[in-house]
Amino acid sequence: MPGGRCTRKRLWRWRNNPLRRRADIVEAWIVLAVWTVVAVGGAAVGLLTSRAAGEVFADQRAQRRSVRAVLLDDVPGGAPTAGGTTGHRMASVRWTAPDASIRTGRTLVPDSLDAGSTVTVWQDVGGRLTPEPPSSTEAAIESDILGTTAAAALAGLAFGAGGLARLRLDRRRVDAWGREWDQTGPRWGHRTG
Numbered sequence: 001m002p003g004g005r006c007t008r009k010r011l012w013r014w015r016n017n018p019l020r021r022r023a024d025i026v027e028a029w030i031v032l033a034v035w036t037v038v039a040v041g042g043a044a045v046g047l048l049t050s051r052a053a054g055e056v057f058a059d060q061r062a063q064r065r066s067v068r069a070v071l072l073d074d075v076p077g078g079a080p081t082a083g084g085t086t087g088h089r090m091a092s093v094r095w096t097a098p099d100a101s102i103r104t105g106r107t108l109v110p111d112s113l114d115a116g117s118t119v120t121v122w123q124d125v126g127g128r129l130t131p132e133p134p135s136s137t138e139a140a141i142e143s144d145i146l147g148t149t150a151a152a153a154l155a156g157l158a159f160g161a162g163g164l165a166r167l168r169l170d171r172r173r174v175d176a177w178g179r180e181w182d183q184t185g186p187r188w189g190h191r192t193g
Contacts, residue, residue, distance in 0.1 A: 021173070021176075023169050023172060023173050023176075026169060027166055027169050030162050030165050030166060030169075031162065031166075033162070034158050034159060034161070034162035037154070037158040038154070038155045038158050038159070041154055041158070042151040042152075042154050042155050042158075043151065045147075045150045045151055045154045046147040046148060046150055046151030047147060048147075048150075049143075049146050049147045049149075049150035049151075050143045050144055050146060050147030051143075051147075053139075053142065053143040053146045053147070054139060054140070054143040057133065057134050057139035057142070057143065058139070060133040060134070061133045061134075061136070061139070063124055063125050064122050064123065064124055064130055064132070064133045065098075065122070065123055066120050066121070066122055066132075067095050067096065067120070067121055067122070067123055068095070068118050068119070068120060068121075069093035069094060069095035069107075069118065069119050069120070069121045070093065070094045070095070070116060070117070070118055070119075071091055071092075071093055071109060071113055071114070071115055071116065071117045071118070071119055072091070072092040072093060072094055072104065072115060073091050073092050073115055074113070074114050074115050075089050075091050075109055075110070075111055075112065075113045075114075076089075076111070076112070077111045077112035087110075087111055088108040088109060088110055088111065089108065089109065089111055090106050090107070090108060090109075091106065091107070091108075091109045091113075092104060092105070092106050093105060093106070093107055093109065093119060093121055095121055095123065097123065097126075097127025098123070098125065098126075098127050099127060101127070103127055105128075105129045106129075107121050107129050
């Protein structure tokens, strides 16, 4: 049965074997713990991060409002980009805050606009200029990317910690083999050289 043989080879550290050492059992537990942390912990961390980011983006969409503003300065035209579109520049604008006060500030506006043109700006509940909140699609994509990154970071930490632990075990095994050889080697009798 080929499937049974493969399983026995993969799980050799768990089987009772006269050649199995305590370090082999410890290594098997380390490997199991690392993969458990990666699978279960990675999924949990990824989902929690994605949900938290989604809530932050939803709060931003709920708290920010677009408002029409009047451009106070001329905005010179820039050279078109490779896609044929123009860029944005910082310029002074005037807008009405939620408390009906008139405010001025600087924000990014499209190139090639004259003073007095109206532009759309975004403000928070206090009437301060803020960047445009991400759309629900952009927020979902960014939340998923953040969740995946968090899961990958946890996996990297788990694999790194497991690798360091296995490296220490390997060093102990090599030292133990050296000590045992020092005791056994002289009993072999005939030496070459």
